[in-house]
Amino acid sequence: MGELVNFEISRLPKLKLVGKELRYNMEAHMKGDNRIPAFWDKCFADDIFSLLEKQADYVYDDAYVGVMLDWDKGDGDFSYIAGMLMKEGAAVPDGYCSRELEETEAAIGWVRGKNVADVCSCAHLLTENAVKEKGYSCDQMKWCMELYNCPRFTAPDENGDIILDYYIPVSSR
Secondary structure, three states: OOEEEEEEEEEEOOEEEEEEEEEEEHHHHHOOOOOHHHHHHHHHHOOOHHHHHOOHHHEEEEEEEEEEEOOOOOOOEEEEEEEEEEOOOOOOOOOOEEEEEOOEEEEEEEEEEOOHHHHHHHHHHHHHHHHHHOOEEOOOOOEEEEEEOOOOOOOOOOOOOEEEEEEEEEEEO
16 A cells, blocks of 8 residues: 655646547446456557657656546546646647646655555555645645656665655645
8 A cells, every 4th residue: 555755735837638548438447347447558659759759848747647627517428648747839740639737736746665555456445635734735635647757756765665746736725
């Protein structure tokens, strides 16, 4: 099980999320039909990040991100985009999608655990609980994001732990 080891509220500028999209049903996802790991495998096999990294002047953060959004369309489905955060003006390669993320206050939780399952399974709940403890609200949440920061996420520390950065847009109460 993961643990929250750092928490802050930070202002994010308007950003452009560019990547590949997977759309499927939230109920199926919650019942264990997790298609996200296989989707990431495909993204790496297809080398989707190289076209984004080539736009170095437009890269906001060089970490790869997984963003869950568009679950409020009333059909029970959501979108999961694997990609990168880019600055305005970044090109969207053929076959990729993009979404504008408005400037916002965001909670950023660092969740430490032994493996991907440890940190991903509890990141949302741990970060959301910290948001509430600090007097903020997640009720206007339009997205949530896993940011895979190197080397925190990719290289285990001396105890064999990795850290996932987890973002949730917040508003003050």
